[in-house]
Amino acid sequence: MGGDTESLKSQVRKVFEGGGYVFATKAANIARDAGFTNPARLASNENPFGTSDAAINAAKEALCSGNRYPDETADSLVRALAEYHGDCGLKLNVVTGVGMDGVIENVIRTFIGAGDKVVVSTPTFSFYNLAVTAQGGVVENVRRREDFTVDVPEFVGACRGAKIAFLCSPNNPTGTITPAEDIEEILKGLLKENCMLFLDNAYVDFCDTDYRRLMKDYDNLIIGRTMSKAFGLAGMRVGYAFVPDWYLPYYKRAQTPFALNNISIAAAVGAIGDREFVKRYVNHVKEWRDAFEAGLKKYRMYPAGANFVMIDVAPQKSDDVVVKLAKKGVIVRSCASFPTLGDTFIRVSIGDSWENEMFLKAINEI
CATH class of the missing domain: 3.90.1150.10 (Aspartate Aminotransferase, domain 1)
Incomplete structure (x- = not known):
């Protein structure tokens, strides 16, 4: 060599x-x-x-289309997710990614360049810091209280000058649930700072707190979700998010082409049908x-x-x-x-x- x-x-x-x-x-x-x-x-x-039998059977059938590129919009999955979340009474804009990680990377790509500030509520999922740093951004970690709840005024104050902040609820690895009222207070504070909030809801299926209603009133909120946990599709790498109307075209422009494959899309649609x-x-x-x-x-x-x-x-x-x-x-x-x-x-x-x-x-x- x-x-x-x-x-x-x-x-x-x-x-x-x-x-x-x-x-x-x-x-x-x-x-x-x-x-x-x-x-x-x-x-x-x-x-x-x-994994649900419905998901497995759908994935097997999709293997026959392995020679074709997947639908770049993952339209069947987007429609299935929109219908699944119709119980919240809102029309939600759904975007997809290769796991929650892929959604996070796409979001960071649209906002963060060299030297841009990002705030992270910590201790938490380490990938936020990794993805921000990879994009050239600078992370400011804001520690939670001793009981791992979020100090709302401190968190909002730290977001001055930041483009986006990350908060996970229920939080990984502490399991802490941040009340929806606290998230709303954070959103109000961040609006004044012209800052986005990425609310990671990877584990929200296992608690009784619902944050989706906040999408109606706050244009600075993105809610990330995953199908790895409750739906049993960790190996399929299917993530998605709810985004504001104004942000939808930016996410689509930044997204990696053909990110989700045919098998993952089909399995996810099948899994959604098996409630x-x-x-x-x-x-x-x-x-x-x-x-x-x-x-x-x-x-x-x-x-x-x-x-x-x-x-x-x-x-x-x-x-x-x-x-x-x-x-x-x-x-x-x-x-x-x-x-x-x-x-x-x-x-x-x-x-x-x-x-x-x-x-x-x-x-x-x-």
């Missing part, structure tokens, strides 16, 4: 010389080495019920969240509105507890990689019943 690789490396932007998204893979290797071929997988907030599948899983999550709270003997669990819970394992360190649980065949997520959170928290997904029972037994033995 020719060329000076060190000189070529110098051409890569400095921001990518380290860091990157932290995946929960180490624990799986530890469980395997401990002899568990089928461990309890409670690290990635996946739907343990699998009983979603309802069964959501009820399962709510029941087991209560069971986790009742079943934990030694550690504090924080209130959660998601398909996971966050637990403080102090005085132990989260990384150590992850290893101990993995050796017992239970894979959970250490939250030590989440900026500003600290090193004593773990995130535990609500899995199948046997997985949840296995976790409770293991955590209470540590």
Whole structure:
């Protein structure tokens, strides 16, 4: 091979010389080495019920069109999502992306250039920071209160001079629900600063708080959603968002062409039609969240509105507890990689019943 690789490396932007998204893979290797071929997988907030038969059948049929480009507008999916959300009484503008990540990247692409300020409510999903930095923007993190609720005046104040702010509710990894009234207060404050709010609702299916009505009155609101969780399509990478009328053409111009493939689109439409599948899983999550709270003997669990819970394992360190649980065949997520959170928290997904029972037994033995 020719060329000076060190000189070529110098051409890569400095921001990518380290860091990157932290995946929960180490624990799986530890469980395997401990002899568990089928461990309890409670690290990635996946739907343990699998994928709806309606989605699978639709995806199989779509494989026959693998030689054709997908509909660039994903029109069948957009229409299905609009109908699904018709219960809120509003006509919502729906856009799609390759997972929530793809939606976030598209939104950032339309607003952020070199040096532009973005505010993020933290601790939270690290991809906001990664995507903003990749676009040349500058992130200002605003810490939540000690109980992980949002200090509304502080958050709004930090948004002076920012183009867009990110807030996740229910929040990942804390599970905290920000009341709709607080979000409305934030939107009012951000309007005065000419700032957009991206409200990440990836886990909103698992709580009783509805933010969709806010789209009617606030043109600075974008609500991100995903089909990875309640719909069981994590492997299909289907994200979507509700956007204001004025913003719709800008999003479409910035979007990667043919982003969603035929199989993902078909599977998503099929999944939307199987409402009983979603309802069964959501009820399962709510029941087991209560069971986790009742079943934990030694550690504090924080209130959660998601398909996971966050637990403080102090005085132990989260990384150590992850290893101990993995050796017992239970894979959970250490939250030590989440900026500003600290090193004593773990995130535990609500899995199948046997997985949840296995976790409770293991955590209470540590």
